Amino acid sequence: MRKLSAEYIYTGKKILKKGIIEFDEKGKILSVIDTEGKLNEQESLEFYNGVIVPGFVNAHCHLELSHMKGMIDNLSGKGLPGFIDEIISKRNFPDDLEKQISKADKEMYRNGIVAVGDISNTDDSFSIKQKSSIYYQTFVEAFTISEEKAEETFLTAKENFEKLKMRKLSASIVPHAAYSVPDALYKMIAKFENETPKIISVHNQETASEDELINKRKGVLAEVLDNKGFIFEDFLYPGNSALQVNLNYSNKKNNILLIHNTFSKKEDIDYAENFSENMYWVFCPLSNLYIEKKLPDLPMFFNKNLKTCIGTDSYASNTELSILSEMKVITENFPDIPFERIIRSATLNGAKALKIDDKFGSIEPGKTPGINLITSFDFKKMTLKSESKVKVLL
Ligand SMILES: [Zn+2]
DSSP states (O other), X not given: OEEEEEEEEEOXXXXXXXXXXXXXXXXXXXXXXXXXXXOOOOTTEEEEEEEEEEOEEEEEXXXXXXXXXXXXOOOTTOHHHHHHHHHXXXXXXXXXXXXXXXXHHHHHHHTTEEEEEEXXXXXXXXXXXXXXXXXXXXXXXXXXXXXXXXXXXXHHHHHHHHXXXXXXXXXXXXXXXXXXXXXXXXXXXXXXXXXXXOEEEEEESOSHHHHHHHHHSOSHHHHHHHHTTOOGGGOOOOSSSHHHHHHHTOOTTXXXXXXXXXXXXXXXXXXXXXXXXXXXXXXXXXXXXXXXXXXOOHHHHHHTXXXXXXXXXXXXXXXXXXXXXXXXXXXXXXXXXXXXXXXXXXXXXHHHHTTOTTTSSSOOTTOOOOEEEEESOBTTTTBOOTTOEEEEOO
Protein backbone atom coordinates (compact mmCIF):
# COMPACT_ATOMS: atom_id res chain seq x y z
CA MET A 1 0.00 0.00 0.00
CA ARG A 2 1.34 3.43 -0.92
CA LYS A 3 1.18 6.12 1.77
CA LEU A 4 1.87 9.79 1.10
CA SER A 5 2.28 12.70 3.46
CA ALA A 6 3.48 16.30 3.22
CA GLU A 7 3.70 19.49 5.27
CA TYR A 8 0.14 20.21 4.18
CA ILE A 9 -2.54 18.33 2.26
CA TYR A 10 -5.28 20.30 0.61
CA THR A 11 -8.07 17.74 0.22
CA GLY A 12 -10.44 20.03 -1.68
CA LYS A 13 -12.56 20.54 1.40
CA LYS A 14 -10.02 21.18 4.15
CA ILE A 15 -6.32 21.57 4.86
CA LEU A 16 -4.53 18.89 6.88
CA LYS A 17 -1.14 19.48 8.51
CA LYS A 18 1.05 16.42 7.95
CA GLY A 19 -1.96 14.27 7.09
CA ILE A 20 -1.63 10.85 5.46
CA ILE A 21 -3.27 9.53 2.28
CA GLU A 22 -3.41 5.75 1.76
CA PHE A 23 -3.87 4.26 -1.71
CA ASP A 24 -4.64 0.80 -3.08
CA GLU A 25 -2.50 -0.78 -5.84
CA LYS A 26 -4.59 0.90 -8.54
CA GLY A 27 -4.07 4.35 -7.06
CA LYS A 28 -7.57 4.65 -5.60
CA ILE A 29 -7.68 6.51 -2.28
CA LEU A 30 -8.46 4.18 0.63
CA SER A 31 -8.29 6.66 3.48
CA VAL A 32 -7.33 10.19 4.41
CA ILE A 33 -5.97 10.52 7.93
CA ASP A 34 -5.85 13.73 9.94
CA THR A 35 -2.80 13.41 12.22
CA GLU A 36 -3.37 16.92 13.61
CA GLY A 37 0.20 17.74 12.72
CA LYS A 38 1.74 14.91 14.73
CA LEU A 39 3.35 12.47 12.37
CA ASN A 40 5.17 9.43 13.78
CA GLU A 41 7.70 7.55 11.72
CA GLN A 42 6.00 4.80 9.78
CA GLU A 43 7.04 2.07 7.45
CA SER A 44 6.75 2.89 3.73
CA LEU A 45 5.50 6.41 4.32
CA GLU A 46 6.67 8.91 1.68
CA PHE A 47 6.94 12.38 3.19
CA TYR A 48 7.26 15.48 1.00
CA ASN A 49 8.24 19.03 1.82
CA GLY A 50 5.44 20.89 0.09
CA VAL A 51 1.68 20.90 -0.33
CA ILE A 52 -0.21 17.93 -1.73
CA VAL A 53 -3.23 18.88 -3.84
CA PRO A 54 -5.63 16.97 -6.11
CA GLY A 55 -4.89 16.76 -9.86
CA PHE A 56 -5.75 20.00 -11.68
CA VAL A 57 -8.84 20.43 -13.86
CA ASN A 58 -8.25 22.72 -16.83
CA ALA A 59 -11.71 24.08 -17.54
CA HIS A 60 -10.88 25.73 -20.87
CA CYS A 61 -8.50 24.81 -23.66
CA HIS A 62 -8.42 24.47 -27.46
CA LEU A 63 -6.09 21.51 -27.93
CA GLU A 64 -6.47 21.66 -31.73
CA LEU A 65 -4.71 25.06 -31.77
CA SER A 66 -1.56 23.62 -30.17
CA HIS A 67 0.54 24.37 -33.25
CA MET A 68 -0.12 28.10 -33.02
CA LYS A 69 2.37 28.91 -30.27
CA GLY A 70 3.81 32.37 -30.96
CA MET A 71 2.01 32.72 -34.30
CA ILE A 72 -0.13 35.62 -33.10
CA ASP A 73 2.45 37.64 -31.24
CA ASN A 74 1.80 41.24 -32.07
CA LEU A 75 -1.71 42.49 -31.45
CA SER A 76 -0.44 46.02 -30.73
CA GLY A 77 -3.41 46.96 -28.59
CA LYS A 78 -6.08 45.58 -30.90
CA GLY A 79 -7.29 43.08 -28.30
CA LEU A 80 -9.77 40.34 -29.10
CA PRO A 81 -11.05 41.86 -32.37
CA GLY A 82 -7.44 41.90 -33.61
CA PHE A 83 -6.96 38.34 -32.37
CA ILE A 84 -10.07 37.10 -34.20
CA ASP A 85 -8.84 38.78 -37.37
CA GLU A 86 -5.41 37.13 -37.02
CA ILE A 87 -6.62 33.67 -36.07
CA ILE A 88 -8.96 33.43 -39.06
CA SER A 89 -6.21 34.41 -41.47
CA LYS A 90 -3.31 32.57 -39.80
CA ARG A 91 -4.97 29.30 -38.76
CA ASN A 92 -3.47 26.52 -40.84
CA PHE A 93 -3.39 22.76 -40.67
CA PRO A 94 0.26 21.66 -40.85
CA ASP A 95 1.26 18.05 -41.56
CA ASP A 96 2.56 17.59 -38.04
CA LEU A 97 -0.58 18.95 -36.38
CA GLU A 98 -1.33 15.70 -34.59
CA LYS A 99 2.22 15.60 -33.24
CA GLN A 100 1.85 19.14 -31.88
CA ILE A 101 -1.48 18.24 -30.27
CA SER A 102 0.06 15.16 -28.68
CA LYS A 103 2.94 17.26 -27.34
CA ALA A 104 0.51 19.69 -25.72
CA ASP A 105 -1.53 16.84 -24.22
CA LYS A 106 1.62 15.36 -22.68
CA GLU A 107 2.73 18.76 -21.42
CA MET A 108 -0.59 19.23 -19.62
CA TYR A 109 -0.23 15.79 -18.04
CA ARG A 110 3.28 16.61 -16.82
CA ASN A 111 1.92 19.86 -15.39
CA GLY A 112 -0.46 17.91 -13.17
CA ILE A 113 -3.62 18.36 -15.27
CA VAL A 114 -5.93 15.33 -15.05
CA ALA A 115 -9.04 16.61 -16.83
CA VAL A 116 -9.74 19.22 -19.51
CA GLY A 117 -12.82 20.99 -20.85
CA ASP A 118 -11.67 21.34 -24.45
CA ILE A 119 -13.14 23.23 -27.39
CA SER A 120 -13.15 21.57 -30.81
CA ASN A 121 -14.15 23.12 -34.11
CA THR A 122 -12.63 20.20 -36.04
CA ASP A 123 -11.92 16.52 -35.37
CA ASP A 124 -8.12 17.06 -35.37
CA SER A 125 -7.68 16.30 -31.66
CA PHE A 126 -10.02 13.32 -31.28
CA SER A 127 -7.53 10.46 -31.71
CA ILE A 128 -5.09 12.04 -29.23
CA LYS A 129 -7.90 12.53 -26.73
CA GLN A 130 -8.86 8.89 -27.02
CA LYS A 131 -5.30 7.73 -26.28
CA SER A 132 -4.60 10.32 -23.59
CA SER A 133 -4.12 9.74 -19.85
CA ILE A 134 -6.14 12.93 -19.37
CA TYR A 135 -9.96 12.91 -19.17
CA TYR A 136 -11.48 15.15 -21.86
CA GLN A 137 -14.89 16.73 -22.02
CA THR A 138 -15.11 18.04 -25.58
CA PHE A 139 -17.20 21.08 -26.40
CA VAL A 140 -17.96 20.83 -30.11
CA GLU A 141 -18.21 24.50 -30.89
CA ALA A 142 -20.37 26.14 -33.55
CA PHE A 143 -20.38 29.64 -35.02
CA THR A 144 -21.04 31.14 -38.42
CA ILE A 145 -21.61 34.36 -40.31
CA SER A 146 -25.27 34.10 -41.33
CA GLU A 147 -28.58 32.27 -41.03
CA GLU A 148 -28.00 30.77 -44.46
CA LYS A 149 -24.93 28.91 -43.15
CA ALA A 150 -26.56 27.81 -39.88
CA GLU A 151 -27.76 24.37 -40.91
CA GLU A 152 -24.49 23.37 -42.59
CA THR A 153 -22.57 24.56 -39.51
CA PHE A 154 -24.81 22.61 -37.16
CA LEU A 155 -24.53 19.45 -39.26
CA THR A 156 -20.72 19.62 -39.13
CA ALA A 157 -20.92 20.00 -35.35
CA LYS A 158 -23.29 17.04 -35.12
CA GLU A 159 -20.94 14.92 -37.24
CA ASN A 160 -18.06 15.75 -34.89
CA PHE A 161 -20.28 15.03 -31.89
CA GLU A 162 -21.10 11.58 -33.33
CA LYS A 163 -17.39 10.90 -33.99
CA LEU A 164 -16.65 11.60 -30.33
CA LYS A 165 -19.50 9.36 -29.20
CA MET A 166 -18.10 6.54 -31.36
CA ARG A 167 -14.79 6.94 -29.54
CA LYS A 168 -16.69 6.90 -26.23
CA LEU A 169 -15.54 10.44 -25.43
CA SER A 170 -17.77 12.80 -23.49
CA ALA A 171 -19.09 15.66 -25.65
CA SER A 172 -21.67 18.38 -26.13
CA ILE A 173 -22.44 20.92 -28.87
CA VAL A 174 -21.98 24.51 -27.76
CA PRO A 175 -22.18 28.06 -29.15
CA HIS A 176 -18.89 29.92 -29.58
CA ALA A 177 -19.91 33.37 -28.31
CA ALA A 178 -22.88 35.71 -28.23
CA TYR A 179 -21.62 37.67 -31.23
CA SER A 180 -20.83 34.74 -33.55
CA VAL A 181 -23.99 32.62 -33.42
CA PRO A 182 -26.95 33.68 -35.57
CA ASP A 183 -30.32 33.01 -33.93
CA ALA A 184 -31.14 30.20 -36.32
CA LEU A 185 -28.01 28.34 -35.18
CA TYR A 186 -28.63 29.16 -31.50
CA LYS A 187 -32.05 27.54 -31.81
CA MET A 188 -30.62 24.36 -33.34
CA ILE A 189 -28.02 24.08 -30.57
CA ALA A 190 -30.62 24.79 -27.88
CA LYS A 191 -32.97 22.12 -29.25
CA PHE A 192 -30.13 19.60 -29.26
CA GLU A 193 -29.06 20.59 -25.71
CA ASN A 194 -32.58 20.16 -24.41
CA GLU A 195 -32.86 16.69 -25.87
CA THR A 196 -29.70 15.66 -24.08
CA PRO A 197 -29.02 17.97 -21.11
CA LYS A 198 -25.32 18.50 -21.04
CA ILE A 199 -22.47 20.72 -20.06
CA ILE A 200 -22.34 23.96 -22.02
CA SER A 201 -19.36 26.23 -22.47
CA VAL A 202 -19.45 29.67 -24.09
CA HIS A 203 -16.95 32.51 -24.49
CA ASN A 204 -18.33 35.46 -22.54
CA GLN A 205 -17.46 39.18 -22.40
CA GLU A 206 -13.83 38.70 -23.35
CA THR A 207 -13.57 42.16 -24.86
CA ALA A 208 -15.23 45.52 -24.19
CA SER A 209 -16.61 45.90 -27.70
CA GLU A 210 -18.65 42.69 -27.27
CA ASP A 211 -21.38 44.46 -25.29
CA GLU A 212 -21.09 47.46 -27.62
CA LEU A 213 -21.83 45.18 -30.57
CA ILE A 214 -24.82 43.59 -28.80
CA ASN A 215 -26.31 46.97 -27.89
CA LYS A 216 -25.40 49.25 -30.77
CA ARG A 217 -24.01 47.01 -33.53
CA LYS A 218 -20.99 49.27 -33.52
CA GLY A 219 -17.41 49.24 -32.29
CA VAL A 220 -14.14 47.50 -33.11
CA LEU A 221 -15.51 43.95 -32.89
CA ALA A 222 -18.46 44.86 -35.15
CA GLU A 223 -16.04 46.26 -37.72
CA VAL A 224 -13.88 43.11 -37.76
CA LEU A 225 -16.91 40.83 -38.08
CA ASP A 226 -18.39 43.03 -40.79
CA ASN A 227 -15.15 42.64 -42.76
CA LYS A 228 -15.40 38.88 -42.32
CA GLY A 229 -18.82 38.90 -43.97
CA PHE A 230 -21.10 38.61 -40.94
CA ILE A 231 -24.74 39.36 -41.83
CA PHE A 232 -25.85 41.29 -38.76
CA GLU A 233 -29.58 41.12 -39.64
CA ASP A 234 -29.39 37.41 -38.82
CA PHE A 235 -28.27 38.11 -35.26
CA LEU A 236 -31.10 39.24 -32.99
CA TYR A 237 -28.90 39.62 -29.89
CA PRO A 238 -31.76 39.29 -27.41
CA GLY A 239 -30.54 41.03 -24.24
CA ASN A 240 -28.58 44.02 -23.01
CA SER A 241 -25.22 42.34 -22.69
CA ALA A 242 -23.34 39.44 -24.25
CA LEU A 243 -24.01 37.45 -21.09
CA GLN A 244 -27.76 37.90 -21.45
CA VAL A 245 -27.60 36.83 -25.09
CA ASN A 246 -25.62 33.76 -24.07
CA LEU A 247 -28.19 32.73 -21.49
CA ASN A 248 -31.22 33.50 -23.64
CA TYR A 249 -31.29 30.11 -25.34
CA SER A 250 -29.67 28.15 -22.51
CA ASN A 251 -31.30 25.44 -20.47
CA LYS A 252 -31.12 26.15 -16.73
CA LYS A 253 -30.58 22.45 -16.07
CA ASN A 254 -27.30 22.36 -17.97
CA ASN A 255 -24.02 23.20 -16.29
CA ILE A 256 -23.07 26.46 -17.97
CA LEU A 257 -19.39 27.42 -18.14
CA LEU A 258 -18.90 31.11 -18.90
CA ILE A 259 -15.39 31.58 -20.23
CA HIS A 260 -13.23 34.70 -19.59
CA ASN A 261 -15.74 37.24 -18.15
CA THR A 262 -13.07 39.93 -18.38
CA PHE A 263 -15.63 42.68 -18.89
CA SER A 264 -18.51 41.22 -16.87
CA LYS A 265 -20.09 43.62 -14.41
CA LYS A 266 -21.80 43.07 -11.08
CA GLU A 267 -25.20 43.19 -12.84
CA ASP A 268 -24.08 40.40 -15.16
CA ILE A 269 -23.08 38.20 -12.23
CA ASP A 270 -26.42 38.81 -10.53
CA TYR A 271 -28.29 38.11 -13.75
CA ALA A 272 -26.49 34.81 -14.31
CA GLU A 273 -26.71 33.64 -10.72
CA ASN A 274 -30.44 34.41 -10.72
CA PHE A 275 -30.82 32.53 -13.98
CA SER A 276 -29.43 29.24 -12.69
CA GLU A 277 -27.62 27.57 -9.83
CA ASN A 278 -25.36 25.80 -12.29
CA MET A 279 -23.19 28.70 -13.40
CA TYR A 280 -19.42 28.19 -13.52
CA TRP A 281 -17.15 31.20 -14.03
CA VAL A 282 -13.99 30.15 -15.86
CA PHE A 283 -10.93 32.38 -15.91
CA CYS A 284 -7.89 32.16 -18.19
CA PRO A 285 -5.74 35.04 -16.86
CA LEU A 286 -2.62 34.45 -18.97
CA SER A 287 -4.69 34.40 -22.16
CA ASN A 288 -6.47 37.62 -21.11
CA LEU A 289 -3.11 39.31 -20.58
CA TYR A 290 -1.90 37.98 -23.95
CA ILE A 291 -4.92 39.18 -25.91
CA GLU A 292 -6.52 42.06 -24.01
CA LYS A 293 -3.73 43.02 -21.58
CA LYS A 294 -6.42 43.12 -18.91
CA LEU A 295 -7.54 40.78 -16.14
CA PRO A 296 -11.13 40.28 -15.00
CA ASP A 297 -12.10 41.81 -11.65
CA LEU A 298 -11.31 38.48 -9.97
CA PRO A 299 -11.85 39.61 -6.34
CA MET A 300 -15.43 40.50 -7.32
CA PHE A 301 -16.02 36.87 -8.36
CA PHE A 302 -13.96 35.17 -5.67
CA ASN A 303 -15.37 37.27 -2.79
CA LYS A 304 -18.91 36.35 -3.81
CA ASN A 305 -17.98 32.70 -3.37
CA LEU A 306 -19.13 31.89 -6.90
CA LYS A 307 -18.19 28.62 -8.57
CA THR A 308 -14.94 29.88 -10.06
CA CYS A 309 -12.76 27.67 -12.31
CA ILE A 310 -9.43 28.06 -14.09
CA GLY A 311 -8.42 27.36 -17.68
CA THR A 312 -5.28 27.76 -19.75
CA ASP A 313 -6.94 28.59 -23.09
CA SER A 314 -4.77 27.50 -26.04
CA TYR A 315 -1.29 27.98 -27.43
CA ALA A 316 -2.77 30.58 -29.80
CA SER A 317 -2.92 32.93 -26.80
CA ASN A 318 -0.62 31.40 -24.17
CA THR A 319 3.00 30.33 -23.98
CA GLU A 320 2.32 27.34 -21.72
CA LEU A 321 -0.52 25.06 -20.68
CA SER A 322 -0.10 25.13 -16.92
CA ILE A 323 -2.78 25.60 -14.29
CA LEU A 324 -0.07 26.35 -11.72
CA SER A 325 1.10 29.32 -13.82
CA GLU A 326 -2.49 30.59 -14.05
CA MET A 327 -2.80 30.30 -10.25
CA LYS A 328 0.45 32.22 -9.80
CA VAL A 329 -0.80 35.12 -11.96
CA ILE A 330 -3.95 35.30 -9.86
CA THR A 331 -1.87 35.27 -6.66
CA GLU A 332 0.56 37.92 -7.91
CA ASN A 333 -2.16 40.28 -9.09
CA PHE A 334 -4.68 39.68 -6.31
CA PRO A 335 -2.73 38.65 -3.18
CA ASP A 336 -5.86 38.94 -1.02
CA ILE A 337 -7.57 35.98 -2.68
CA PRO A 338 -6.73 33.06 -0.36
CA PHE A 339 -4.85 30.06 -1.75
CA GLU A 340 -7.69 27.83 -0.61
CA ARG A 341 -10.12 29.56 -2.98
CA ILE A 342 -7.67 29.49 -5.86
CA ILE A 343 -6.82 25.82 -5.48
CA ARG A 344 -10.49 24.91 -5.17
CA SER A 345 -11.08 26.71 -8.49
CA ALA A 346 -8.26 24.67 -10.03
CA THR A 347 -9.58 21.34 -8.76
CA LEU A 348 -13.00 20.67 -7.20
CA ASN A 349 -14.96 23.45 -8.93
CA GLY A 350 -13.63 22.38 -12.33
CA ALA A 351 -14.49 18.75 -11.59
CA LYS A 352 -18.04 19.77 -10.63
CA ALA A 353 -18.34 21.89 -13.77
CA LEU A 354 -17.41 18.91 -15.93
CA LYS A 355 -19.55 16.55 -13.80
CA ILE A 356 -16.61 14.32 -12.90
CA ASP A 357 -16.38 15.07 -9.17
CA ASP A 358 -17.23 11.44 -8.37
CA LYS A 359 -13.65 10.66 -9.41
CA PHE A 360 -11.68 13.93 -9.65
CA GLY A 361 -11.29 17.26 -7.85
CA SER A 362 -10.74 16.26 -4.21
CA ILE A 363 -8.73 13.88 -2.05
CA GLU A 364 -11.37 11.57 -0.60
CA PRO A 365 -11.72 7.79 -0.18
CA GLY A 366 -12.95 6.07 -3.35
CA LYS A 367 -11.61 8.75 -5.72
CA THR A 368 -8.67 8.67 -8.16
CA PRO A 369 -8.14 12.41 -8.52
CA GLY A 370 -4.41 12.36 -9.37
CA ILE A 371 -2.02 13.69 -6.75
CA ASN A 372 0.18 16.76 -7.25
CA LEU A 373 2.91 18.13 -5.02
CA ILE A 374 3.50 21.89 -4.97
CA THR A 375 7.03 22.70 -3.85
CA SER A 376 8.67 26.05 -2.97
CA PHE A 377 5.46 27.06 -1.26
CA ASP A 378 5.30 30.08 1.05
CA PHE A 379 4.31 28.39 4.32
CA LYS A 380 4.39 31.65 6.24
CA LYS A 381 1.74 33.33 4.12
CA MET A 382 0.21 30.02 2.98
CA THR A 383 0.39 31.07 -0.63
CA LEU A 384 2.18 30.37 -3.90
CA LYS A 385 5.54 31.90 -4.72
CA SER A 386 6.75 32.80 -8.18
CA GLU A 387 9.22 29.90 -7.96
CA SER A 388 6.56 27.33 -6.89
CA LYS A 389 6.66 24.16 -8.94
CA VAL A 390 4.33 21.22 -9.46
CA LYS A 391 5.32 17.56 -9.50
CA VAL A 392 2.96 14.71 -10.30
CA LEU A 393 3.12 12.13 -7.51
CA LEU A 394 0.35 9.84 -8.70
ZN1 LIG B 1 -11.32 29.90 -25.84
